[in-house]
Amino acid sequence: MRKVIVMTAILALTACGQESNDKIQRAKAASEAAMVQAPVGHWALEITEGQRATITDTTGRLLDNGFTPYIFESGGVQHFLIGPFTTEAQAVQAQEKMKLKRKLDGIETNVIELPAAN
Template sequence: MRRLAVVMAVLALTGCGSDVEVAHKAVADQLANPKSAKFTNVRVTDQGNVCGQVKGKDAAGVYGGYQSYAAIKSDSQFKVVFDPDGTNAEIRTLCGGAPVSEEAYADPGQAVGSWDVQIVSGSNMGALSDMTARLIERGFIPSVVARDGEQRVLIGPFADKAQADDKKAQLMSSMGIESVVVKHRE
């Protein structure tokens, strides 16, 4: 009992008013039902911004999908920017997401099997084996390839860009996983 009291006291002292808590309150306040906010992949940048994904219940009490956010620190307050579809360049710059290259959105009339969904690699991805296991549990079939000297987690290839975009949206909505659509390479 005494150990529990000590742990609770330490948690109360260290957690009060932390930047992450203040940022999460600012993010949650922007949702239709702030008390229902669920956060994942939360990270704090060197500039003190708080980034991650959030989902919440709508007015009818139904959870929507995850969307990326950046809580931009200004003095002791946070300005919140949402990125529901993963294309906001400001959030990618602030949070260190993978850049969306011109190559990624080339001619949509390419041959069959010309698009992949690439999982954004970063501090929130964790071990490749953990990421691929989580994807498989949710019905996504990943592959790990070496590209540009790094291991990449891909889903695909897809016959057209629209299919890849749909899979990218499913990843964010169901698991809060950031990804980009890229041209398929053999």
């Protein structure tokens, strides 16, 4: 991403006829300063087995109540998850919010730690 920003800045400066090395260096420095590391989620809520409703029905109920589920495959097994969350505490808090919503009765979850991305 940073390389794209730097190349764009260099091309913009060159196209304007301003090929000053000093301006190119300032553009590189500005792009490096603006780069922010996004937090990586390592925790999720796993929807447990035994649901009588279909995945589409459960997904609709979750979406209607502000939770976005997704399918995560690990070791050839698909997991139906909500998240990811940066911390375990955030995952537990979301689990508690789900328990308070009557329309989500019957949807059971477990807090799990996601495997590290390779």
